[in-house]
Amino acid sequence: MALKKKYLLLISLILTIIIFSSGIIVGWTFEKYKSDVIYYELQYNELDTESYLTEQDFLDNFGGDKCALLGKRVRDIQITTRELGYQLNKYDNADTLTPQDSDYLKRKYFIFETRFLNIIQQLNQDCNTSYNTILFFYDIDDVNSEHQGVILDSFSIDELYNPIILSIDRQYTSEPVVDLLITHFNISEPSIVINTEHVFPAVVEKEEIVKHLN
Amino acid sequence: MINELIFWAISFIFLFFSIFWLLVLKLSEKEFTKIPKIKRFPNVTFIIPTRNGADRIVRTVNALLKLDYPKDKFDIIIAPNNCTDNTVEVAKALENDQVRVIEVRVPKGKMGKAYAFNQILKIAKGEIVASLDDDSIVSPNALRLMVPLFEDENTAAVVPSYKVYKPKNFIERLQYIEYLVASVSRKLLERVESLFILHGVCCLYDKDILINAGGFDEKSITEDMEIALRLNKLGYDVKFQLNCVNYTEVPNTLPKLHRQRIRWTRGYYHSLFKHKDMLFDQKQGFLGMFMLPIVIFVAAPIAMFTTAYFVYSGLKTLFVKLLAFYSAPQYSVAKALELPTYMSVNSLYILLVVLVIIALYLVYKALFYMSENWKYTVAVLLFVTFYQSFLAAYWTMAALYELVNARKNW
Numbered sequence: 001m002a003l004k005k006k007y008l009l010l011i012s013l014i015l016t017i018i019i020f021s022s023g024i025i026v027g028w029t030f031e032k033y034k035s036d037v038i039y040y041e042l043q044y045n046e047l048d049t050e051s052y053l054t055e056q057d058f059l060d061n062f063g064g065d066k067c068a069l070l071g072k073r074v075r076d077i078q079i080t081t082r083e084l085g086y087q088l089n090k091y092d093n094a095d096t097l098t099p100q101d102s103d104y105l106k107r108k109y110f111i112f113e114t115r116f117l118n119i120i121q122q123l124n125q126d127c128n129t130s131y132n133t134i135l136f137f138y139d140i141d142d143v144n145s146e147h148q149g150v151i152l153d154s155f156s157i158d159e160l161y162n163p164i165i166l167s168i169d170r171q172y173t174s175e176p177v178v179d180l181l182i183t184h185f186n187i188s189e190p191s192i193v194i195n196t197e198h199v200f201p202a203v204v205e206k207e208e209i210v211k212h213l214n
Numbered sequence: 215m216i217n218e219l220i221f222w223a224i225s226f227i228f229l230f231f232s233i234f235w236l237l238v239l240k241l242s243e244k245e246f247t248k249i250p251k252i253k254r255f256p257n258v259t260f261i262i263p264t265r266n267g268a269d270r271i272v273r274t275v276n277a278l279l280k281l282d283y284p285k286d287k288f289d290i291i292i293a294p295n296n297c298t299d300n301t302v303e304v305a306k307a308l309e310n311d312q313v314r315v316i317e318v319r320v321p322k323g324k325m326g327k328a329y330a331f332n333q334i335l336k337i338a339k340g341e342i343v344a345s346l347d348d349d350s351i352v353s354p355n356a357l358r359l360m361v362p363l364f365e366d367e368n369t370a371a372v373v374p375s376y377k378v379y380k381p382k383n384f385i386e387r388l389q390y391i392e393y394l395v396a397s398v399s400r401k402l403l404e405r406v407e408s409l410f411i412l413h414g415v416c417c418l419y420d421k422d423i424l425i426n427a428g429g430f431d432e433k434s435i436t437e438d439m440e441i442a443l444r445l446n447k448l449g450y451d452v453k454f455q456l457n458c459v460n461y462t463e464v465p466n467t468l469p470k471l472h473r474q475r476i477r478w479t480r481g482y483y484h485s486l487f488k489h490k491d492m493l494f495d496q497k498q499g500f501l502g503m504f505m506l507p508i509v510i511f512v513a514a515p516i517a518m519f520t521t522a523y524f525v526y527s528g529l530k531t532l533f534v535k536l537l538a539f540y541s542a543p544q545y546s547v548a549k550a551l552e553l554p555t556y557m558s559v560n561s562l563y564i565l566l567v568v569l570v571i572i573a574l575y576l577v578y579k580a581l582f583y584m585s586e587n588w589k590y591t592v593a594v595l596l597f598v599t600f601y602q603s604f605l606a607a608y609w610t611m612a613a614l615y616e617l618v619n620a621r622k623n624w
Contacts, residue, residue, distance in 0.1 A: 003241055005406050005500050012234035019233070020226055023565050030564075143530070147537045154542035205541055 067127030130214035132163035135193040137170040148202040250362035258288040259340030263330035267348035295330040328430035328437040347414040351461035359458035370450035374458035387593040398580040404454040408505040412438040436481025479612035517606035573598035
């Protein structure tokens with residue numbers, strides 16, 4: 001019996017549209033869930049930072065040992081910062097967020113990182129701590145940036161050195177804070193800034209980085 | 215963003231065709247199991263062009279001699295062409311009442327198999343002629359299953375399904391799965407009156423129709439595909455007998471497989487170009503209005519684009535990973551061993567998983583209709599994933615080969 005090909009094509013098209021649309025809706029819902037997770041994490045960390053700054057103000061006004069109290073917060077924020085940066089980077093590469101969501105989350109994240117950097121600087125000055133910071137200015141889809149990223153990521157399993165690594169999209173100059181950092185450190189290509197003093201263009205191997213850590 | 219849109223479009227097209235062929239399969243299942251009854255026994259001549267096939271021809275002829283068909287109703291002609299080994303001697307040792315050996319000298323510029331076949335075609339006694347590769351192994355019931363399909367006077371050719379003969383290594387097992395799926399796929403093409411790919415593992419032709427059509431194209435490197443298009447163009451039917459299973463040997467190394475696929479794909483290009491007037495010709499029905507345009511304007515460009523993209527991004531990723539391994543080996547290994555989390559999953563991945571599941575279902579169905587139990591799981595998994603990309607790359611490689619050849623001819 002001959003098959004009615006036109007009807008087959010039409011039914012196939014209708015079924016494809018239905019399945020495809022369902023897939024997009026499921027995917028969109030999933031993406032929304034994932035971006036909500038990141039958004040929630042960012043908000044939570046913002047709250048942590050606000051809490052820290054409030055504690056600092058309190059201790060400044062009423063006295064107390066702020067260094068001991070605040071020191072332990074640094075490690076918690078460091079871990080979360082690393083995770084958030086990793087997730088946002090995945091989103092950047094996968095183009096899975098809407099441009100508006102991506103823009104909003106990235107701005108929040110970079111602002112949060114800069115505040116964290118300020119906190120570390122203050123801790124090092126006021127409490128005589130020696131937290132190491134590495135500011136990593138990366139370009140998206142750049143081989144050197146990816147290579148440098150892996151080298152910096154490898155510190156996460158390093159038992160000896162545990163610098164605080166803050167990643168900034170060098171080309172995201174629409175965020176004034178990013179532009180400020182780029183201008184301040186005179187960044188013109190993917191680079192790392194170790195302890196806010198030593199500026200090196202990517203790629204810098206781990207052995208070289210370690211020489212400049214406390 | 216543009217990359218993502220292109221991949222969404224490609225995924226939509228893949229999904230559409232997967233669903234289309236699933237529907238055709240579902241509606242055709244009763245046809246698959248129909249066994250025709252043979253009513254008469256026309257004369258059949260088997261023509262076996264062979265070049266340096268001394269190690270294969272004996273097995274091929276012996277299989278033919280076991281055919282369940284009246285002995286006086288079929289004959290075999292071995293046509294050694296331009297042989298440089300002892301093929302002629304080995305073939306002549308097989309001569310008897312049913313088997314003849316006729317040597318053919320193939321002139322330069324002609325394809326050996328097509329030329330030799332055409333020479334023998336002129337003197338073949340059979341009402342039906344069969345084209346056989348010298349490594350084919352025909353099943354005893356082949357003629358009983360295929361001959362009845364010539365009851366329809368408009369049938370010009372009948373194609374059997376085929377399997378790989380005793381696969382020994384992984385490359386052969388991959389092709390084993392491929393040939394099973396190809397057989398069912400061609401049956402589906404026949405169901406939508408668009409079968410335009412034949413093969414050399416015992417295809418039967420109506421001799422008069424074939425002679426009137428001009429025989430095989432002696433300059434074509436894939437004469438079986440070219441003749442299929444030509445017969446379709448002339449308004450004849452090409453039928454597929456899924457229940458008749460013949461066997462063939464396949465390339466057992468990557469270089470041999472590469473040479474074969476380059477030849478096949480270049481042959482497709484030549485044949486499609488030669489019969490480009492079939493495109494969008496309403497007289498050609500579904501084949502001319504839909505299938506051929508899809509192959510040329512959708513399938514081939516998609517294959518080329520995805521090949522180029524994956525080669526580029528694959529090489530780039532490999533380069534970065536090598537650099538990363540050099541800089542941080544322990545970390546790179548730890549990262550490579552990490553399982554993906556839910557954060558890695560997005561809509562495109564979900565769609566790809568759906569397509570792989572559909573492909574696995576089609577393979578399962580192919581095994582079922584070809585009377586095979588589930589086997590070679592690793593080969594099946596590779597077949598539905600990487601092997602398709604490997605085959606897709608040949609569209610690009612063959613096009614490049616054609617371009618190079620064109621330049622040489624200037």
